[in-house]
Amino acid sequence: MKKITSMICAIALALTLVFAPVSVNADTTKSVYFTVEKLTIGQGLLVQPMKVEIKDGDTVQTVFEKAMKDAGYEYTADTSYGFYLTGIKKADSGKIDIPKQISDMPDYVSSYEWEGQTYSTTYKAPSNEHNDGNASAPDLNQYAYNAMAGWMFMVNNKGTAEGADKTLVNDGDVIRLHFSVFGWGDDVGIGFSDSNLKLANKDELVKKIANVKDDQVYMSIAAAKKAYENGVKVLEKFDATEAEVSTATNAIAKYEKPAEVKVARAQIKSIKNIKGKKAKITVKKIKDATGYVFKYSKYKSFKKATKKTTKKTTIKTKKFKKKQKCYAKVQAYKTVNGVKHFGKWSKVKKVKIKK
DSSP states (O other): OHHHHHHHHHHHHHHHHHHSOOOOOOOOOEEEEEEEEOGGGTOOEEEEEEEEEEOTTOBHHHHHHHHHHHHTOOEEEEOTTSOEEEEETTOOOSOOOOOHHHHTSOOEEEEEEETTEEEEEEEOOOOSSSOOOOTTTTSEETTSSSTTOEEEEEETTEEOSSOTTTOBOOTTOEEEEEEEOSTTTGGGTOOOSTTOOOOOOOHHHHHHHHHHTTOHHHHTSHHHHHHHHHHHHHHHOTTOOHHHHHHHHHHHHHTSOOOOOOOOOOOEEEEEEETTTEEEEEEOOOTTOOEEEEEEESSTTOTTOEEEEESSSEEEOOOOOTTOEEEEEEEEEEEETTEEEEOOOOOOEEEEOOO
16 A cells, blocks of 8 residues: 555656746846936936836835935935925035026915915025025935925826825836926926926936946947937936937937847749840848848859849849859848848749840
């Protein structure tokens, strides 16, 4: 009986090993992009664009906490009702240059009623000459330089409808933390009043800068490094236009390592002998292909072959001698950011020259 029991256990164990599910370690890393910006007071970027790895359930708050730890900045927050960022330590350089677009913003009037009486408070836009100063310098806290000032999160170029602790993030999101000096976000384009400034969407530029800034190979290319440096300048320009942002973004992308570009294998549709002792070669059109490389020779080994690159699907060869054979093959190519990517060569086809 013991032997039978042992045999059954052995078989059960073997079946378990054979049919147990296999765990595959696929690369499922997810990340978002993050910046801290002080453009409203002319101090540029506190934290340059960076990538932050995330997991399911991460929020704007958890991304912020990871980024601040990596960047080496301490901060203060009010967590009485969620997460409200009140300030970042040692974030004020002490020199301000408030953009004219902000200084020219109209007064903001806040009103409320109490026991039949209406009470109003008027807030004026700060300027370099007239502002409330920063009593907590070098820390940059709420109310610095203006009674409406504070830190505000932007996700994918929009303000957050919920608190940072409740706003979930997804792979590829762009989170930009702005110091808003006036209008409770109106000065950075995410306010709700008629005075809300219309600013360029810089999300794609943020992504490009973050993707290449630590790439040594990329930075070793002088033109690429220059494109990166210009991209940072445009990102730090408060009133950069959409055209400026687009140009800077494309300039960085030009030198990026391209993603794998797949090009289908070409197929020769026909090869015929035509008058004049020539051959006519036609390739099947490939969707998304930029063009084709035709290669032909009188030798099967393609010694002394002639190559012709064209966007057309048909070519006529040079003149052959009578009774010679024309061997041909074709490959398709696709041009991405100025770089040609080639597919595999087609099968070789031939035709005998008779006329």
